[in-house]
Amino acid sequence: xxxxxxxxxxxxxxxxxxxxxxxxxxxxxxxxxxxxxxxxxxxxxxxxxxxxxxxxxxxxxxxxxxxxxxxxxxxxxxxxxxxxxxxxxxxxxxxxxxxxxxxxxxxxxxxxxxxxx
Numbered sequence: 001x002x003x004x005x006x007x008x009x010x011x012x013x014x015x016x017x018x019x020x021x022x023x024x025x026x027x028x029x030x031x032x033x034x035x036x037x038x039x040x041x042x043x044x045x046x047x048x049x050x051x052x053x054x055x056x057x058x059x060x061x062x063x064x065x066x067x068x069x070x071x072x073x074x075x076x077x078x079x080x081x082x083x084x085x086x087x088x089x090x091x092x093x094x095x096x097x098x099x100x101x102x103x104x105x106x107x108x109x110x111x112x113x114x115x116x117x
Contacts, residue, residue, distance in 0.1 A: 006033040009058040
């Protein structure tokens with residue numbers, strides 16, 4: 001048995017709604033974070049109530065600080081947006097962010113600050 005702790009990005013199928021959930025559980029040794037997340041979401045989807053949407057796991061990240069990675073930003077906007085910023089996306093974790101003006105750093109969007117190093 002081992003203890004796992006991870007963050008999972010969950011999405012409702014058929015909608016654009018996404019959120020981050022923290023999972024912590026005692027599991028058998030060969031259980032991975034992704035496999036555990038898919039198992040939990042499958043169990044949830046099998047017990048849907050009227051009006052609830054099925055869910056899907058988008059990505060899973062280890063929640064330990066030492067496992068976090070540095071962002072590898074790639075520019076996704078072709079031209080500077082209104083407001084004087086360019087849009088970026090991280091190639092490692094999928095986080096999005098903006099670079100304002102001539103700044104040398106990208107500011108991650110609020111919903112992705114959990115992945116920041």
